[in-house]
Amino acid sequence: MLDSIDRRIVAATQAGLPLVREPYRAVAEKLDLDQAEIIARLRRLLDEGAIRRIGAIPNHYALGLTANGMSVWDVADKAVADIGARIGALDEVTHCYERPRHLPLWPYNLFAMVHGHTREEVRAKVERIARLIGPAARAHDVLFSTRILKKTGLRIAA
Template structure:
């Protein structure tokens, strides 16, 4: 599978690498900038998603700016055979922003389920983590919370102009 970009795909990536335009119709704005139809903008983005050129299109909020100053990655040791079902249940919680399966690194790291939790305080995050523990019940063998200590710059795909 080729990851080569034609000229329009390349210009589309350049136009979006700092985010979509913050306007009511961002794909129409991009279409105007690129001189193509809005439907083609959407088709090209979907095609790049399908090819793995880009991984996702989504909002990347600054949690600190919206009042969530405590951010904790909760990590869980759950049975491998139950991880898909448990991941779906944990990921559906309204206070979990992302949830995924990661490989264990035994013996030091037994955790295989990760769930990001945000709150206004560490105590709030810990309360939310306790709710996850209740949801997992006896299938949770161990867990921990890794709190953020700084804001990392989040960026998407970058290519030279």
């Protein structure tokens, strides 16, 4: 769980680090803390998973990765943990989750996001995943996004 100082660090860095030689010192000065404390807390938050990673956060669309395919798979509940771990580890998959089915409309319980420059590239990646899963995938589909209706960053209050 985050304490109040952690939350102030979240608020101070969620729009990005200062792009200066000593970014952690700059954050520390803003919050009236020591640089060493900022670094130690960021390391702990990274170890605990509250920070997924630190670095460049790409804008897929601006980089030309305009095809965004949500590949979805119907696999046996018993097998989903094993298959999810294998699929999630692939370079072409940016996120991978198990989610509930909504029968009969929605038989799929495994979601893997695949990005590419074109739909053909995404489809080829999805077919590679299909070969990897083999007959354990009883059905699959890929849903392309045709329009962004809303996109705002997650905003966390301090």
